[in-house]
Amino acid sequence: MYRRGHLGVAMLTLAPITFLLIATGYLVFAALVAGTVLYLAMLPDVDHRIPGVPHRGPTHSLLFAGVVGAVFAGAATLVEPIFSVAVPGGLPMPVFGFLLGFGAVVAHLLGDVITPAGVNFLWPYPKEWSLYLTTADSTVWNWGLFGLGVFAMAASVVLAVQGLPI
Numbered sequence: 001m002y003r004r005g006h007l008g009v010a011m012l013t014l015a016p017i018t019f020l021l022i023a024t025g026y027l028v029f030a031a032l033v034a035g036t037v038l039y040l041a042m043l044p045d046v047d048h049r050i051p052g053v054p055h056r057g058p059t060h061s062l063l064f065a066g067v068v069g070a071v072f073a074g075a076a077t078l079v080e081p082i083f084s085v086a087v088p089g090g091l092p093m094p095v096f097g098f099l100l101g102f103g104a105v106v107a108h109l110l111g112d113v114i115t116p117a118g119v120n121f122l123w124p125y126p127k128e129w130s131l132y133l134t135t136a137d138s139t140v141w142n143w144g145l146f147g148l149g150v151f152a153m154a155a156s157v158v159l160a161v162q163g164l165p166i
Contacts, residue, residue: 001111003042005142009111010041011149013103015156022160026088033100034153040104043068044112060112061123065105072101111145112136 001009014034021030047059058064076097087096113119118130134141 001115001136001145002142004146005136006041006108006111007038008142008145008147008149010037010104010107011153012145013037013107013110015149015152018153019156019160021088022157023163024088029088036100037104037107040068040101041108044105044108056112056117056119056128058123060109060119062106062109062121063123065102065109068105069098069100069102072097114141 014037018030018034021027021033044059044064045055047053047055047057050059053059073094074097076093080093087093091099109119109121113121113129114131114133115136116130116132117136118128120126120128
C-alpha cells in the first residue's frame, strides 16, 4: 500500500474511535488521536531508510507496534504530572499512550496485509500473512481506501456532533 492507501486505512480504523471520543465529549482527544495516527501512518516504512533492515521485516510486526506503544507510554508517563487531563474511559495516561502508539502501527499493518507481499506480524518468526486482495501500487485501491477513509471520518464526526445515541 502507498501513502494514500495507508492514510485511508488509518482513517477507517479511526472513524469508530473518533465517533466515541466526540460523542462522549473528548474533542481534544479525538483530534490528538486522529492527528497522531495520521502522522504516524507511514512509520513502519522507516525500514526503507535503515540500511540492512529489510522492507516489511521487523518494523512491520506486532513487536515493533509494542515498542512504539511502549515509547508512547513512556512519553505519557513523563507528561502526565505536567498535564492534568481526564483520559477517556478512565484509562491511566500511560495505557492511553501505549494504545495510541500500538494502534498507529497496527493500522499500517492492516493496509499491508491486503497485498500479496503480506506482513510478518510475528517477526522474527518467519511466517507472512496476506489476504491477496490487491497489489500495493493499485491506484484504484489506494484512492478507494483513501476516499472510504475520508467518508468514514466525516460521517463519524457528523453523527457524533448530531448526537447519535451510543
